[in-house]
Amino acid sequence: MANLAISNVCNLNCPYCFAAAYMSQTIGTARPFITIEAFTQRLDFLERSHISQVRLIGGEPTLHPQFTTLVQLARQRGFTVLVFTHGLVRARPLTCLTTLSPDDCMVLVNMNATRSGSVPDAAETAQREAVIRQLGSRALLGFNIYRPQFNLEPLLALIQKANCHPAIRLGLAQPILDGANVYLHPKQYPAVGRQLAQFARRAAADGVRLEFDCGFVRCMFSDEELALLQEAGADVAWRCNPILDISLDERAIHCFPLTGRVETAVAAQDAPTLRQQLIVQTQVYRRAGIYRECSFCPHKRQGTPPGACTGGCLAQTMRRFRHQNLRFVLPAPTVGQGCQPALLGEIR
Amino acid sequence: MKTMITPNPPQTYFCPPHIRWAYDAACILVVNEQTRQAHMLVAEEAAIWDWLMLGYSYAQLIQFIAASSDLPTVQAENHLRQQLQTWQESGLLQKVAHHG
Amino acid sequence: MAAGDIFAAPVGSNFLLYAPLHHVLAFVNAPAYRQIRQGLQGEGEVAPTIRPLLSQLAARPLPPPTARTGPLHPPLFLGIIPTRGCNMGCRYCGFAAPKQTGPVMSLALARTAVDAYLNLLTASNERHANIHFFGGEPFFAADVVHFVANYATGRAAQVGMSVHFEATSNGLYSPTRCQWIADHFHTVVLSLDGPADIQNSQRPGINGQPLFEVVARNARILSGGSAELIIRACVTAETAPRLPEIAHWIAAEFSPRAVCFESLTPSALSETAGFYPPDPWQFACHFYQAAQILDAAGIQTVLSTADTSAIRHTFCPVGQDALIVTPDGRVNACYLLEEEWQRQGLDLRLGQLAVGADQFDLDITAVQRIRQIPGQPKPRCTYCLCRYHCAGGCHVNHVGGHGRYDDLCIQTRLVTITTLLAQLGLHDVITVWHADDRLLQQTAWQPDDRLLMQSWDL
Numbered sequence: 001m002a003n004l005a006i007s008n009v010c011n012l013n014c015p016y017c018f019a020a021a022y023m024s025q026t027i028g029t030a031r032p033f034i035t036i037e038a039f040t041q042r043l044d045f046l047e048r049s050h051i052s053q054v055r056l057i058g059g060e061p062t063l064h065p066q067f068t069t070l071v072q073l074a075r076q077r078g079f080t081v082l083v084f085t086h087g088l089v090r091a092r093p094l095t096c097l098t099t100l101s102p103d104d105c106m107v108l109v110n111m112n113a114t115r116s117g118s119v120p121d122a123a124e125t126a127q128r129e130a131v132i133r134q135l136g137s138r139a140l141l142g143f144n145i146y147r148p149q150f151n152l153e154p155l156l157a158l159i160q161k162a163n164c165h166p167a168i169r170l171g172l173a174q175p176i177l178d179g180a181n182v183y184l185h186p187k188q189y190p191a192v193g194r195q196l197a198q199f200a201r202r203a204a205a206d207g208v209r210l211e212f213d214c215g216f217v218r219c220m221f222s223d224e225e226l227a228l229l230q231e232a233g234a235d236v237a238w239r240c241n242p243i244l245d246i247s248l249d250e251r252a253i254h255c256f257p258l259t260g261r262v263e264t265a266v267a268a269q270d271a272p273t274l275r276q277q278l279i280v281q282t283q284v285y286r287r288a289g290i291y292r293e294c295s296f297c298p299h300k301r302q303g304t305p306p307g308a309c310t311g312g313c314l315a316q317t318m319r320r321f322r323h324q325n326l327r328f329v330l331p332a333p334t335v336g337q338g339c340q341p342a343l344l345g346e347i348r
Numbered sequence: 349m350k351t352m353i354t355p356n357p358p359q360t361y362f363c364p365p366h367i368r369w370a371y372d373a374a375c376i377l378v379v380n381e382q383t384r385q386a387h388m389l390v391a392e393e394a395a396i397w398d399w400l401m402l403g404y405s406y407a408q409l410i411q412f413i414a415a416s417s418d419l420p421t422v423q424a425e426n427h428l429r430q431q432l433q434t435w436q437e438s439g440l441l442q443k444v445a446h447h448g
Numbered sequence: 449m450a451a452g453d454i455f456a457a458p459v460g461s462n463f464l465l466y467a468p469l470h471h472v473l474a475f476v477n478a479p480a481y482r483q484i485r486q487g488l489q490g491e492g493e494v495a496p497t498i499r500p501l502l503s504q505l506a507a508r509p510l511p512p513p514t515a516r517t518g519p520l521h522p523p524l525f526l527g528i529i530p531t532r533g534c535n536m537g538c539r540y541c542g543f544a545a546p547k548q549t550g551p552v553m554s555l556a557l558a559r560t561a562v563d564a565y566l567n568l569l570t571a572s573n574e575r576h577a578n579i580h581f582f583g584g585e586p587f588f589a590a591d592v593v594h595f596v597a598n599y600a601t602g603r604a605a606q607v608g609m610s611v612h613f614e615a616t617s618n619g620l621y622s623p624t625r626c627q628w629i630a631d632h633f634h635t636v637v638l639s640l641d642g643p644a645d646i647q648n649s650q651r652p653g654i655n656g657q658p659l660f661e662v663v664a665r666n667a668r669i670l671s672g673g674s675a676e677l678i679i680r681a682c683v684t685a686e687t688a689p690r691l692p693e694i695a696h697w698i699a700a701e702f703s704p705r706a707v708c709f710e711s712l713t714p715s716a717l718s719e720t721a722g723f724y725p726p727d728p729w730q731f732a733c734h735f736y737q738a739a740q741i742l743d744a745a746g747i748q749t750v751l752s753t754a755d756t757s758a759i760r761h762t763f764c765p766v767g768q769d770a771l772i773v774t775p776d777g778r779v780n781a782c783y784l785l786e787e788e789w790q791r792q793g794l795d796l797r798l799g800q801l802a803v804g805a806d807q808f809d810l811d812i813t814a815v816q817r818i819r820q821i822p823g824q825p826k827p828r829c830t831y832c833l834c835r836y837h838c839a840g841g842c843h844v845n846h847v848g849g850h851g852r853y854d855d856l857c858i859q860t861r862l863v864t865i866t867t868l869l870a871q872l873g874l875h876d877v878i879t880v881w882h883a884d885d886r887l888l889q890q891t892a893w894q895p896d897d898r899l900l901m902q903s904w905d906l
C-alpha cells in the first residue's frame with residue numbers, strides 16, 4: 001500500500017491534524033497540488049510496486065482542481081480508488097465519486113474534522129451527513145480519537161440512515177514528532193480502551209464492525225475488554241506499520257507524524273524497497289515502545305503479529321527520547337588517581 | 349634527555365547530536381542515530397549517565413557515585429573516569445578537540 | 449440484625465441508600481424506603497421489585513476495615529523528605545518560617561532509607577516498592593531526589609523489584625528538570641490553584657513575585673510526559689465560586705488524570721493573608737459543576753475525604769505503617785512538621801534511622817499505638833455515612849467540633865452524596881437538590897445516617 005498526496009492544502013483546522021507538519025513543509029516550497037504528469041508517474045510507481053489501489057490523501061485531496069481527471073486517470077489504468085477526506089466535499093468531486101461503482105471506490109470520511117479547532121459544529125455535521133448520504137455504501141466512516149472522552153453513537157445512527165459501509169475506522173491521534181498538534185497521550189489509552197470495548201458491543205448489535213488504525217496497543221484493553229472486542233468481531237491489531245505516504249515532492253515518508261525525520265527519495269524504487277529502507281532507519285527505536293515498560297513486555301517479546309504488540313506508535317516512542325547539549329569538563333587527573341604509572345614516571 | 353612535561357589538560361566531553369536516550373522501566377536505552385546501534389545502560393551505569401545528563405559537575409558526580417556504591421572518593425573518581433572513557437570509546441560521548 | 453452499616457440520606461422526598469460493605473448504592477422513594485426498613489426488621493410486606501435489594505442488604509456484609517496488627521507489614525510506602533525548605537512563598541502555607549531554608553537530607557541517609565526499605569520488602573517477598581517524596585518542596589533539594597531515583601531503581605532491579613515514584617510538588621523548576629521528573633516519576637501531585645490571578649495571589653514566590661507562568665509551563669510538560677499528573681488546587685472562600693471556571697481552564701490546558709480540590713486549612717498565616725476556607729455548601733455545589741466539566745474531558749475530580757472508591761479504616765498514611773523519613777533521620781507516620789501534631793496532642797513518631805543501618809529503628813509500641821489512632825472514631829463519625837471513606841479525615845487538621853459536624857464534615861457529606869447520586873446518573877435530582885438550601889440542610893445535618901435508627905415521618 002502507498003498513499004499518494006495530491007494536495008497539500010486543507011480548508012479545515014482539526015486540532016489533532018497530523019499532516020500539519022507535512023503541509024507547512026511543502027506549502028510555499030512547491031505547487032500546492034500534484035501535476036497530471038507527476039500523478040501519472042505515481043501511477044507508474046504503484047504499477048511497478050504491484051499495488052492495485054490508488055489511495056488519495058492531502059491535505060484535503062478533493063480540493064485538487066483536477067480531482068475528477070486524476071480519478072479518471074486512475075480508473076482508466078484499472079486502479080480502484082480510496083479517498084481520505086474531511087467530508088465537506090464540493091459538488092464536482094462528489095459527483096465524480098458517486099458516479100463510480102462502490103466496488104471501485106471507497107471514501108473514508110473523517111467524521112470529526114472541523115474548521116473550529118475543536119469539535120465539528122452543527123452546520124459542518126449537517127453538510128457532512130448530506131455528502132455521506134450521497135456516497136451511500138461508498139462511504140466508510142472514520143473517527144480520530146484525540147481526547148479520552150468521545151461519543152461514537154451518532155456514527156452508528158448515520159450508518160443506518162445513509163446505508164454506509166457497515167464499519168467504523170478508528171484512529172488514535174498521534175503526535176507529529178516535532179510538532180504541536182493535539183494528540184492522545186498513551187497515559188490516556190486505557191480510558192479509551194474501556195469505552196471502545198463497551199461501544200464495540202453496541203456496534204456489533206447494529207451489525208457494524210470496528211476497524212483499528214495503526215498505533216493501538218494490547219495493554220490499553222484488559223483481557224475482558226479484548227474478549228468483548230473479539231466477540232464483537234472487531235478488527236484489532238497492535239501495529240505500527242508504515243503505509244508509505246508519497247509527498248508532492250516525491251519523498252516517501254514513513255507516515256505524516258514522522259515527516260522530516262523518517263523519509264527517503266522515491267526515485268526509481270518500488271514500494272517494498274522504500275518501506276524496507278524506512279523500517280531499517282527506524283529499527284533502532286523499535287526496541288523501545290510508548291511506555292517505559294514496553295521493552296520488557298511479554299506482548300512485545302512475542303515477535304510478530306497476530307497477538308504481539310509492536311509497542312505502539314513510533315512517533316510516540318521517539319518522543320520519549322531525549323538529547324542533551326552536554327558539555328562536561330573533566331579536570332586533569334591528580335597524581336595517584338586516573339594516571340597511568342608510566343605517565344607519572346615521565347612527569348617526574 | 350630533558351623533555352618539557354605539561355600536565356594533562358582538563359578534558360571536555362560533549363554528547364553528539366545523534367545520541368538520544370529514553371528512560372525505560374529498568375534501564376536507559378541510548379540510541380546512536382548514526383550507527384543505528386542501541387546501548388542498554390543498567391544499574392550504576394544508568395545512574396551515572398542520568399546524573400551526567402542532569403548537568404552535575406565532576407565533584408558532584410563523584411559524591412553521588414561514592415554514596416551509591418559506598419566507595420571512597422578516590423575510587424569513585426577512578427570509576428567515573430573509566431566510565432567516561434568507555435562511553436567515549438562506544439561513541440556515546442565525544443571529546444572536544446583542544447587547539448594550541 | 450445489626451444493620452448499623454446501612455445508611456440512608458434524605459434527598460428531597462427520596463432517599464439515597466448507601467451500604468458500602470454490602471455493595472449497595474440505590475436511590476429509593478419513600479414507600480420503598482419504608483418497606484426496606486421494615487423488611488430489614490422482618491416486618492411488613494415487601495414489593496417484588498425491592499426484594500433483590502433487600503436480600504443484598506440482608507446478606508453478610510464485608511468485614512469493616514480494621515487497624516493493622518502484628519509485626520510491621522510491608523509499609524504502605526517509603527516517604528522521603530529531602531528538605532523542609534521551599535522555594536515558594538505560598539501565602540496560606542503553615543510550614544514553619546523561614547520557609548526557604550532548612551536542613552537537607554544527606555545522600556548517605558537517603559541511601560540508608562532506600563536500603564532499609566528494600567530490605568523490609570524483600571523480607572516479606574514484595575515485588576513492588578513505593579517511594580513518595582514530600583517537602584517543604586522536595587525538588588528544592590533536587591540532588592537528593594536525583595540520587596534516590598537512580599539509586600533505588602538500580603538497587604530494586606538487583607532484587608527483581610520495580611519502584612513507583614511519586615512526588616508532591618509546587619512545580620517551580622527549569623523545563624529540563626521538569627522533563628526529568630516527567631520521565632522518571634509515575635505520579636506527580638502538582639499544586640496549582642487556578643489561572644494566573646488565583647495562582648499568583650495564593651502561591652507567589654518568596655518575595656511575592658508572580659510565578660504562574662513557570663508552574664503552568666511545567667504542568668504542560670508533566671501533562672505530556674510519562675508521569676501521571678494530578679493537579680491539586682487549594683480552594684478558598686474567594687475561589688470556590690470559580691471552581692467551574694478553574695475546571696474549564698484545566699481541561700483546556702492540561703490533561704491530568706485527576707484534579708483534587710481541597711479546601712484551605714486555616715492557619716494564623718492564612719488569616720493574616722486574608723484567605724479563608726470556602727463555605728461548605730457553596731463548595732459542594734461548585735465542586736459538582738466542576739466535576740461535570742472535568743468528567744466530560746475524561747478527568748477525574750477528587751475531594752480526598754469524599755473519595756468512595758475504596759473502603760478504608762484511615763483517611764491517610766497514618767495507621768498504615770508508612771515510613772516517612774525526615775531530613776534528620778526521624779521516621780514518622782505523617783509528613784507534617786512535628787510541631788503541628790504535637791499541638792493536637794498527637795505523637796506520630798515511629799522511630800529513627802541511623803546512617804549506615806540496614807534497618808529502621810522503630811519503636812514497635814509506637815507503631816501499635818499509631819495504628820490504633822484511626823480506630824478511635826470521633827463521636828461524630830460513628831453514625832456518618834462517610835465513615836468508611838472519610839474515616840474522620842486528617843488526624844491532625846480535622847479535629848475538635850465537640851461531636852458535631854463541622855464545615856469539613858458538611859462539605860464531605862454533601863460532596864459524597866452528590867458524587868454517589870452522579871454515579872447513579874441522577875443529575876436532575878442533584879440540580880433540584882442543590883438549588884434548595886432547606887433540602888441540602890436536611891440531608892447534611894442528619895445526625896444519624898443509619899437507616900434503622902431514623903425516624904423520618906413519611
Ligand code: SF4
Pocket residue numbers: 217218219220238289290291293294295297298299300309310311312
Ligand atoms: S509492548 Fe508496550 S504498548 Fe504493547 S502491550 Fe506491551 S507495554 Fe503495552
Ligand code: SF4
Pocket residue numbers: 174214215239240241242243254255256257258312313314315316
Ligand atoms: S509511527 Fe507508526 S503508529 Fe504512528 S502514525 Fe506512523 S505508522 Fe502509525
Ligand code: SF4
Pocket residue numbers: 753826828829830832833834835838839840841846853854856857858860861
Ligand atoms: S463525621 Fe465528618 S469527619 Fe467523620 S466521617 Fe463524617 S464527614 Fe468525615
Ligand code: SF4
Pocket residue numbers: 763764765766781782783784841842843844845
Ligand atoms: S494526619 Fe493529616 S497531615 Fe498527617 S498524613 Fe494524615 S492526613 Fe496527612
